[in-house]
Amino acid sequence: MQSSLPLLIDRGSGVPLHLQLAEQFRAAVVDGRLQAGHRLPSTRDLARELAVSRSVTQAAYDQLHAEGWIEGRTGAGTFVTDVVPLQPAVRRRTEHRPDADAKLLTLRPGIPYIAPTPDPGWRRAWREVSTQAPPRGYDAAAGLPELRAALASHVARVRGIACDPENVLVTNGTVHGLRLLLAVTRKPGDRIAIEDPGYLNAVAAAHDHRLEIVDVPVDEDGLQVGALTDDVDAVYVTPSHQYPLGGRLPVARRNELVRWARRTGSLLIEDDYDSEFRYDVAPLPALAQLDLERVVHLGTLSKTLSPALRLGWLVASEAMVDRLATFRANSGDWPAWPMQAALLAMLRDGYLDRAVRRNRRLYAERRTHTVALLSPYGQVIGQDAGLHVTLLLPTTTDDRQIATAARAAGVVVAPLSDYRRTVPGPPGLVVGYATPSTPDLHQALKTLTNILSNRAHLRG
Numbered sequence: 291m292q293s294s295l296p297l298l299i300d301r302g303s304g305v306p307l308h309l310q311l312a313e314q315f316r317a318a319v320v321d322g323r324l325q326a327g328h329r330l331p332s333t334r335d336l337a338r339e340l341a342v343s344r345s346v347t348q349a350a351y352d353q354l355h356a357e358g359w360i361e362g363r364t365g366a367g368t369f370v371t372d373v374v375p376l377q378p379a380v381r382r383r384t385e386h387r388p389d390a391d392a393k394l395l396t397l398r399p400g401i402p403y404i405a406p407t408p409d410p411g412w413r414r415a416w417r418e419v420s421t422q423a424p425p426r427g428y429d430a431a432a433g434l435p436e437l438r439a440a441l442a443s444h445v446a447r448v449r450g451i452a453c454d455p456e457n458v459l460v461t462n463g464t465v466h467g468l469r470l471l472l473a474v475t476r477k478p479g480d481r482i483a484i485e486d487p488g489y490l491n492a493v494a495a496a497h498d499h500r501l502e503i504v505d506v507p508v509d510e511d512g513l514q515v516g517a518l519t520d521d522v523d524a525v526y527v528t529p530s531h532q533y534p535l536g537g538r539l540p541v542a543r544r545n546e547l548v549r550w551a552r553r554t555g556s557l558l559i560e561d562d563y564d565s566e567f568r569y570d571v572a573p574l575p576a577l578a579q580l581d582l583e584r585v586v587h588l589g590t591l592s593k594t595l596s597p598a599l600r601l602g603w604l605v606a607s608e609a610m611v612d613r614l615a616t617f618r619a620n621s622g623d624w625p626a627w628p629m630q631a632a633l634l635a636m637l638r639d640g641y642l643d644r645a646v647r648r649n650r651r652l653y654a655e656r657r658t659h660t661v662a663l664l665s666p667y668g669q670v671i672g673q674d675a676g677l678h679v680t681l682l683l684p685t686t687t688d689d690r691q692i693a694t695a696a697r698a699a700g701v702v703v704a705p706l707s708d709y710r711r712t713v714p715g716p717p718g719l720v721v722g723y724a725t726p727s728t729p730d731l732h733q734a735l736k737t738l739t740n741i742l743s744n745r746a747h748l749r750g
């Protein structure tokens with residue numbers, strides 16, 4: 291009996307002959323050329339047909355038999371079994387589309403300028419890390435003790451929060467800290483007040499934790515504390531530089547907010563994302579400085595060094611930090627030792643302070659330039675601080691349409707409407723001036739102002 295399959299033997303391939311045969315039989319069953327119940331030739335006949343030794347065909351059949359593809363029936367021969375073969379899983383490749391924005395100039399808010407060549411302070415910190423052996427076991431879930439101590443002095447000095455190392459937890463940035471906090475302290479259905487317009491990732495975090503989001507209006511001074519109702523369990527707030535409108539919560543409102551939280555037992559979550567960058571006015575101390583029992587403070591390196599570092603800190607009461615660290619100990623979800631060790635070296639060396647000072651000078655110039663160019667088209671707000679300003683446009687303007695036109699002209703800019711939820715307010719553009727090189731910034735602003743000029747009705 292013939293095999294009825296075109297079988298090929300390749301003596302030069304280096305693959306043992308019996309494996310070559312077995313593989314071809316398998317493939318034939320999988321693709322349906324050999325059906326269940328089909329009788330195979332005897333090992334002797336097949337060996338003759340293929341001019342191989344019988345031990346080769348026998349070994350191939352033994353293999354197929356062991357795998358369940360064929361079975362011997364006494365006195366009748368060898369047959370393909372009726373086990374439905376498992377189709378090999380189709381490997382789906384996600385198509386990696388090139389980043390559509392990569393070639394565009396960006397005025398997106400929130401990403402700092404990063405010089406193409408790292409400076410000596412940066413290199414020194416990483417060299418220092420490379421000379422140390424890593425810790426032996428799982429390092430502490432709250433963060434390296436020396437780093438927590440260095441961060442406690444840092445936030446005391448630059449943000450006025452008097453605290454101990456035990457009040458500090460090292461995080462992978464603001465959003466990581468926020469999500470951890472929500473996971474540990476909130477239950478589904480809790481009400482969380484979030485500024486409207488506000489930070490979309492905070493909204494997404496609350497949404498993912500199935501919290502009820504209460505939209506709280508914002509004015510030029512930030513969160514309207516008077517609008518908070520007593521049935522709210524937590525408040526997310528950006529007091530040093532309201533995102534995205536840029537207001538700075540005045541002292542009276544801060545006091546009112548903390549008084550309200552003490553009375554209601556609500557938790558205040560302070561996102562201090564870009565407080566390092568203030569231009570004409572001195573920074574106010576952090577909200578957390580007023581009451582660490584009621585306020586959890588979130589800081590980040592994302593605006594000062596790079597969001598790619600995924601590094602930040604959370605400052606809270608010792609009991610809260612303990613709770614968060616205990617939760618985290620079970621998840622393994624804390625910043626890797628080399629990152630923490632590098633930040634420690636940067637803090638000790640004064641590198642972070644230097645980087646902030648240098649970029650503050652750069653951004654101050656850029657901000658002045660940006661404000662001057664945008665002012666003819668609307669009211670520019672939030673210019674005292676941060677890495678962006680907001681241009682408020684006449685109410686009849688479609689800010690998304692302007693952003694679309696800008697993108698078509700090669701510039702990415704965020705429409706203010708994207709940050710609004712239910713509280714109405716004027717349209718606008720949130721214009722980041724930090725990310726591009728200075729010539730690219732000038733080019734991007736020129737393109738944007740051309741678009742704004744062409745919409746003549748925008749001019750006041």
Ligand SMILES: Cc1ncc(COP(=O)(O)O)c(C=O)c1O
Pocket residue numbers: 399400401462463464465466489528533561563589590591592597602
């Ligand atoms: C309001 C606000 N908070 C925090 C962050 C930074 O988040 P992370 O520290 O997770 O990078 C940003 C970045 O754009 C932001 O706009």
